Amino acid sequence: MNWLSKLFNSSIGQKLLVALTGLFLCTFLIVHLSGNFQLFKNDNGMAFNLYTVFMTTNPFIKTVSYVLYASILFHAFKGIHLAIKNRSARPVAYATVDGKANSHWTSRSMGVLGTIILVFIVVHMGDFWYEYKFGHIPYIRYTQNMVTGELTSTPLVGMDGQPLTINKKMEEFVDGDNKIIIVKDLYAEVKEEFTNPLLVLIYLISMAAIGFHLFHGFQSGFQTIGVNHPKYTPILKSLSLWLFGIIIPLAFASMPLYFYFL
Amino acid sequence: MSGNMNITLKVWRQNKASDKGRFETYAIPNVSEDMSFLEMFDILNEQLIIEGKDPVAFDHDCREGICGMCSMFINGRPHGPLKGVTTCQLHMRSFKNGDTIVVEPWRAKAFPVIKDLVVDRSAFDRIIAAGGYISVNTGNAQDANSLPVAKENADHAFFAAACIGCGACVAACKNASAMLFTSAKISQLALLPQGAPERNTRALNMVAQHDAEGFGSCTNTGACEAECPKGISLSNIARMNREYLGAALMS
Ligand code: SF4
Numbered sequence: 001m002n003w004l005s006k007l008f009n010s011s012i013g014q015k016l017l018v019a020l021t022g023l024f025l026c027t028f029l030i031v032h033l034s035g036n037f038q039l040f041k042n043d044n045g046m047a048f049n050l051y052t053v054f055m056t057t058n059p060f061i062k063t064v065s066y067v068l069y070a071s072i073l074f075h076a077f078k079g080i081h082l083a084i085k086n087r088s089a090r091p092v093a094y095a096t097v098d099g100k101a102n103s104h105w106t107s108r109s110m111g112v113l114g115t116i117i118l119v120f121i122v123v124h125m126g127d128f129w130y131e132y133k134f135g136h137i138p139y140i141r142y143t144q145n146m147v148t149g150e151l152t153s154t155p156l157v158g159m160d161g162q163p164l165t166i167n168k169k170m171e172e173f174v175d176g177d178n179k180i181i182i183v184k185d186l187y188a189e190v191k192e193e194f195t196n197p198l199l200v201l202i203y204l205i206s207m208a209a210i211g212f213h214l215f216h217g218f219q220s221g222f223q224t225i226g227v228n229h230p231k232y233t234p235i236l237k238s239l240s241l242w243l244f245g246i247i248i249p250l251a252f253a254s255m256p257l258y259f260y261f262l
Numbered sequence: 263m264s265g266n267m268n269i270t271l272k273v274w275r276q277n278k279a280s281d282k283g284r285f286e287t288y289a290i291p292n293v294s295e296d297m298s299f300l301e302m303f304d305i306l307n308e309q310l311i312i313e314g315k316d317p318v319a320f321d322h323d324c325r326e327g328i329c330g331m332c333s334m335f336i337n338g339r340p341h342g343p344l345k346g347v348t349t350c351q352l353h354m355r356s357f358k359n360g361d362t363i364v365v366e367p368w369r370a371k372a373f374p375v376i377k378d379l380v381v382d383r384s385a386f387d388r389i390i391a392a393g394g395y396i397s398v399n400t401g402n403a404q405d406a407n408s409l410p411v412a413k414e415n416a417d418h419a420f421f422a423a424a425c426i427g428c429g430a431c432v433a434a435c436k437n438a439s440a441m442l443f444t445s446a447k448i449s450q451l452a453l454l455p456q457g458a459p460e461r462n463t464r465a466l467n468m469v470a471q472h473d474a475e476g477f478g479s480c481t482n483t484g485a486c487e488a489e490c491p492k493g494i495s496l497s498n499i500a501r502m503n504r505e506y507l508g509a510a511l512m513s
C-alpha cells in the first residue's frame with residue numbers, strides 16, 4: 001500500500017482528490033438546483049415538501065448525501081491545506097506582482113472564494129438542514145380533491161391554535177374524494193427565512209462567490225485529472241463560464257429574491 | 263551607445279542567501295531606447311565599479327534568448343512586460359523616459375538567492391536527473407526510418423523541447439510551482455517512442471523530485487503559460503498529470 005500513500009502524498013495525487021471531490025460537488029449543484037425549482041410551483045410548497053421527504057428518506061439518496069458531506073469537508077480542508085503549503089513555497093514575497101497581466105483574479109483567489117462558500121454552507125445547513133432534522137418545523141395539511149384536482153392547504157394546528165406535530169416526516173391517506181397529505185412544511189420555513197434582507201444579501205454574495213469559484217474550478221478540475229484536448233477543452237471552458245459561472249448561481253440567487261419580493 | 267532616457271532602477275541587493283536583502287535605488291541617465299535591458303545593467307555596473315561600489319550580480323549568458331539564464335523579475339513580471347521574450351531580448355524602448363523600474367530575483371523556496379539577482383536553479387537539474395533522459399545503447403546510429411513517429415507527436419515533442427529551463431514559470435506562479443517546466447521535460451520524451459521504456463519511472467521520479475525540491479503545486483492559474491518565453495503550453499501539465507496518474511495507478 002506504499003504506492004497509495006505515495007500517490008496521495010504527491011502534489012498531483014492531492015490535486016487529483018481536490019479535483020474529483022470538486023467535480024462531484026458540481027454535479028450535486030445541478031441536482032440541488034433542479035429539485036429546488038419546485039419552490040416556484042404554485043402549490044403552496046406541496047411538491048417541494050414531498051421532494052424534501054424523498055431526499056431525506058430514500059436510502060440511496062441518504063448514502064450519496066453522506067458521501068457529499070465528506071466531499072465538502074475534504075475539498076474544503078484539503079484545499080486550505082494546499083493553499084497554505086503553496087504559499088510556503090515562496091517564503092519571501094515579491095515587492096511588486098502584476099498578477100492581472102498573466103492570470104484571471106478568480107484563479108488566484110480560490111482560497112478566499114472557497115472560504116466564503118464554506119461559511120455559507122454552514123449558515124445554509126443551519127438554516128434548513130439542521131432545522132428540518134432537529135428544529136421545530138411546523139406541519140402543513142394538503143387536501144387534494146381527486147375528482148376536481150382542487151388543492152387546499154392549512155397549517156396543522158390543534159384545537160388551541162398551537163402547531164401540531166406528528167412523529168414522522170409525512171402522513172398520507174384518503175378521505176372520501178380527498179387525498180390528505182400531512183407533511184413537514186420546509187417551504188414555509190424557506191419563505192419565512194427569505195423575508196430577512198440580511199440573509200438574502202448573504203445568499204446573494206455567496207452565490208457570486210460560487211460563480212467565481214466554479215468559473216475557474218470546473219475547467220481546472222478537468223485539467224488536473226489530465227483532460228485537456230483541443231476539441232473538448234473549449235467546451236469545458238464555456239461550460240465553466242456560462243453554466244457554472246453564470247446560469248447556476250443566477251438560478252440559485254433567484255430563489256431568495258423570489259421570496260423576498262413575493 | 264547613449265540616448266535621452268532617464269531611468270530609475272529599484273534593484274534587489276542581497277549579499278548572500280542568509281542575508282535579509284533590501285532594495286537600492288539607482289539613477290541611470292542617458293539610456294538609449296535601443297539598449298537591451300541587460301546592457302542597461304552593464305552601464306549601471308560600470309557606474310558602480312567607477313564609484314568603487316559592488317556591482318549588481320545578475321545571471322546572463324547567450325544574450326539572444328536561448329540559454330535561459332537571464333532571470334529578472336521586472337515590474338511584477340518575469341522577463342518584464344513583453345510576451346514571449348527573455349530579459350536579454352527586452353529593450354529599453356518598452357519603457358518610457360522617467361520610468362522607475364523595480365527589479366527582483368526569482369522568488370521561490372526552491373530557488374534560493376545566491377547574490378542580488380542571481381538565484382540557484384539547480385533544483386531544475388535535479389528534476390532532470392531524476393528521469394528527464396533516455397537510455398540509449400551505444401553503437402552505430404539506427405536507420406532513421408526504423409522508428410516511425412507521427413508528425414503531430416514529433417511537433418508536440420519539439421514544442422515541449424523548446425523549454426530553456428529559465429524558471430520564469432516558477433517565478434510567475436503564485437504557488438512557485440515548477441509544473442510547467444517538469445511537464446515540458448516529461449512531455450518531450452513521453453511523446454516519442456525513444457521515451458517509452460522509462461516512461462513510468464520518469465513521470466513518478468520527476469514529479470517526486472519536483473515536490474521534494476519545495477516547489478508548490480499547480481492550481482491551473484495559467485500564469486506560467488502566459489509568461490513562458492518559449493510558449494510552453496498548459497496542455498503539457500495535463501499530459502504530465504495523465505502520465506503520473508497512469509504510472510502511479512497502473513504500473
Ligand atoms: S516552461 Fe517556459 S518558463 Fe518554464 S522553464 Fe521552460 S521555458 Fe522557462
Ligand code: FES
Nearest residue numbers: 325329330332350
Ligand atoms: S541571456 Fe540567454 S536567454 Fe537571456
